[in-house]
Amino acid sequence: MADKALxxxxxxxxxxxxxxxxxxxxxGVGVLxxxxxxxxxxxxxxxxxxxxxxxxxxxxxxxxxxxxIVGSLIMTxxxxxxxxxxxxxxxTYMAEYGRHDRxxxxxxxxxxxxLSAPSIVIGLFIYEIMVVRMGHxxxxxxxxxxxxxxxxxxxRTTEDMLLLVPNxxxxxxxxxxxxxxxxxxxxAYRAAKAGIVTGVLLAVARISGETAPLLFTALNNQxxxxxxxxxxxxxxxxxYQFALSPYAxxxxxxxxxxxxxxxxxxxxxxxxxxxxxxxxx
Amino acid sequence: MVDLTIQSRAVxxxxxxxxxxxxxxxxxxxxxxxxxTRLCAIGVLVILSGVILSLIHGSLPALQAxxxxxxxxxxxxxxxxxxxxxxxIYGTLVTSLIAMAIAVPLGLLIAMFLTELCPMFLRRPxxxxxxxLAGIPSIIYGIWGLFIFAPFLxxxxxxxxxxxxxxxxxxxxxxxxxxxxxxxLTASLILAIMVLPFITSxxxxxxEAVPPVLKEAAxxxxxxxxxxxxxxxxxxxxVGVIGGVMLGLGRALGExxxxxxxxxxxxxxxxxxxxxxTTISATIANEFTEAVGELYTSSLVSLGLILFVITxxxxxxxxxxxxxxxxxxx
Numbered sequence: 001m002a003d004k005a006l007x008x009x010x011x012x013x014x015x016x017x018x019x020x021x022x023x024x025x026x027x028g029v030g031v032l033x034x035x036x037x038x039x040x041x042x043x044x045x046x047x048x049x050x051x052x053x054x055x056x057x058x059x060x061x062x063x064x065x066x067x068x069i070v071g072s073l074i075m076t077x078x079x080x081x082x083x084x085x086x087x088x089x090x091x092t093y094m095a096e097y098g099r100h101d102r103x104x105x106x107x108x109x110x111x112x113x114x115l116s117a118p119s120i121v122i123g124l125f126i127y128e129i130m131v132v133r134m135g136h137x138x139x140x141x142x143x144x145x146x147x148x149x150x151x152x153x154x155x156r157t158t159e160d161m162l163l164l165v166p167n168x169x170x171x172x173x174x175x176x177x178x179x180x181x182x183x184x185x186x187x188a189y190r191a192a193k194a195g196i197v198t199g200v201l202l203a204v205a206r207i208s209g210e211t212a213p214l215l216f217t218a219l220n221n222q223x224x225x226x227x228x229x230x231x232x233x234x235x236x237x238x239x240y241q242f243a244l245s246p247y248a249x250x251x252x253x254x255x256x257x258x259x260x261x262x263x264x265x266x267x268x269x270x271x272x273x274x275x276x277x278x279x280x281x
Numbered sequence: 282m283v284d285l286t287i288q289s290r291a292v293x294x295x296x297x298x299x300x301x302x303x304x305x306x307x308x309x310x311x312x313x314x315x316x317x318t319r320l321c322a323i324g325v326l327v328i329l330s331g332v333i334l335s336l337i338h339g340s341l342p343a344l345q346a347x348x349x350x351x352x353x354x355x356x357x358x359x360x361x362x363x364x365x366x367x368x369x370i371y372g373t374l375v376t377s378l379i380a381m382a383i384a385v386p387l388g389l390l391i392a393m394f395l396t397e398l399c400p401m402f403l404r405r406p407x408x409x410x411x412x413x414l415a416g417i418p419s420i421i422y423g424i425w426g427l428f429i430f431a432p433f434l435x436x437x438x439x440x441x442x443x444x445x446x447x448x449x450x451x452x453x454x455x456x457x458x459x460x461x462x463x464x465x466l467t468a469s470l471i472l473a474i475m476v477l478p479f480i481t482s483x484x485x486x487x488x489e490a491v492p493p494v495l496k497e498a499a500x501x502x503x504x505x506x507x508x509x510x511x512x513x514x515x516x517x518x519x520v521g522v523i524g525g526v527m528l529g530l531g532r533a534l535g536e537x538x539x540x541x542x543x544x545x546x547x548x549x550x551x552x553x554x555x556x557x558x559t560t561i562s563a564t565i566a567n568e569f570t571e572a573v574g575e576l577y578t579s580s581l582v583s584l585g586l587i588l589f590v591i592t593x594x595x596x597x598x599x600x601x602x603x604x605x606x607x608x609x610x611x
Binding site: 010011013014016017018020021022023024025027028029031032035036038039042085086087089090092093094096097098103104106107109110111112113114116117118119120121122124125127128129148151152155179180181182184185202205206208209210211212215216219236239240243244251254255258261262265266269270273 | 307308310311313314315317318319320321322323324325326328329331332335336338339386387388390391393394395397398399407409410411412413414416417418419420421422423424425427428429474477478481505506507508510511528531532534535536537538541542562565566569570582585588589592593596597600
């Protein structure tokens with residue numbers, strides 16, 4: 001009798017947990033896809049050629065997002081140009097020269113903190129060291145704020161990928177008389193190339209949607225500008241400003257901009273994933 | 282003959298000299314490269330110390346003016362230049378805690394689904410989808426929350442909460458006031474949606490690190506799926522799960538854009554979670570460019586410093602836990 005009660009209570013518990021588990025999976029995946037579905041539906045209705053060819057409009061008139069898209073591209077490219085070499089070299093030190101150093105473990109720990117530090121704090125940092133000094137907001141400050149976010153992502157993937165390169169490859173190259181720097185550049189980098197490129201792609205995906213660090217570094221610019229020495233528009237900041245405005249056409253542009261960013265981010269992440277999985281096969 | 286020896290010696294000399302030259306050149310590039318990498322590694326440390334120092338420097342005026350009271354007063358008055366951080370700190374902690382209370386059980390249950398219950402052919406697609414969703418920028422969740430989720434809450438969920446839970450003695454005070462749509466609860470729910478993919482993918486990773494033998498032994502003894510998860514998987518992965526949860530918490534605490542859209546940006550302490558509030562990051566995002574006067578700006582930078590200190594502690598703890606888990610598995 002007692003056995004039967006025990007069995008049925010265990011079965012009941014398992015049943016409850018299983019139902020909850022299926023339910024949560026359904027709920028979680030459902031909500032996340034709902035976000036994407038609404039985004040597609042709202043964003044596509046505003047998508048037109050004008051979005052890519054016209055400037056951000058004053059309220060009440062039609063326009064596009066051209067200056068914001070160009071500003072975002074400029075700052076993203078610059079951030080990658082500044083941040084990637086530092087990240088790759090730092091990751092190289094950690095995986096190659098200083099694999100068992102104390103410095104490496106400290107840098108790894110600090111890098112992991114930077115990796116998930118609130119991005120708005122990075123914005124404050126660049127504001128303090130650049131915007132205050134220069135006396136005005138500028139595109140270059142925005143680019144450097146983004147570069148600070150690029151560095152930890154690239155450091156992390158570079159180190160991980162170089163650690164995956166088998167040691168016999170390095171030993172073989174050293175045995176032929178190659179100096180260390182040559183071994184790293186011509187053997188280790190080559191073997192880890194796909195992984196390192198993945199890291200850069202992930203970093204681009206990460207910064208292309210970042211808004212908080214740009215709010216008070218690059219600020220925003222309603223007009224066409226490619227000058228790095230003045231305020232520069234960017235897609236995320238324009239979305240932020242337009243979405244919170246009371247004007248319907250601005251809000252529609254915000255949805256379209258959100259769709260463009262999401263599309264870019266998903267494309268980059270899928271490309272990064274394809275690159276590494278190809279390597280695995 | 283003589284010519285030949287001289288010639289060959291000359292050739293030999295030249296090659297020795299050129300070999301020495303090549304060697305020095307190689308040594309030089311080697312050293313330069315080595316130091317360049319070392320410098321960049323140190324650069325990472327410089328960035329972090331730069332962040333800390335610049336925040337401290339920027340927040341000095343406010344900390345000198347208000348002292349320790351900055352942390353404990355809820356006044357936020359730009360006109361009289363009187364600032365206290367209590368309301369944003371309270372908002373940050375409450376929204377993050379509610380978000381975690383929702384996202385952690387859901388994330389763990391989804392991880393259980395993905396590792397134990399899900400049919401094999403669906404595991405990879407669902408896993409990949411969740412990881413991709415973790416990468417979607419927060420501003421997307423913010424705009425969705427503002428235009429879709431908040432009106433939905435205002436019209437359906439919040440009136441229901443006020444009518445039912447609002448009358449329950451003991452917890453009724455949490456659900457008072459008119460349904461604004463935006464507010465602490467909405468911000469918490471958006472945060473929960475945002476950190477869910479994070480917690481799910483980390484929990485799934487640590488769940489998968491459990492040696493199959495352990496689970497098979499438990500199943501072999503007749504354990505149910507729930508019992509295997511509860512008494513084998515969870516105890517084995519406890520440290521890793523806690524690390525993952527704290528990583529999610531770190532993200533929730535510092536999250537800016539999604540919260541700024543829906544939290545209401547009101548500097549007040551309210552017992553009702555339906556009321557508008559603010560968080561540290563939302564306050565900075567909202568007011569920084571409009572802040573006039575040194576004290577106002579400095580108060581906002583101080584908020585940033587507080588946020589950084591809180592997240593630093595949480596993230597450091599998370600990393601430590603995950604490291605312990607890694608050591609145990611590997």
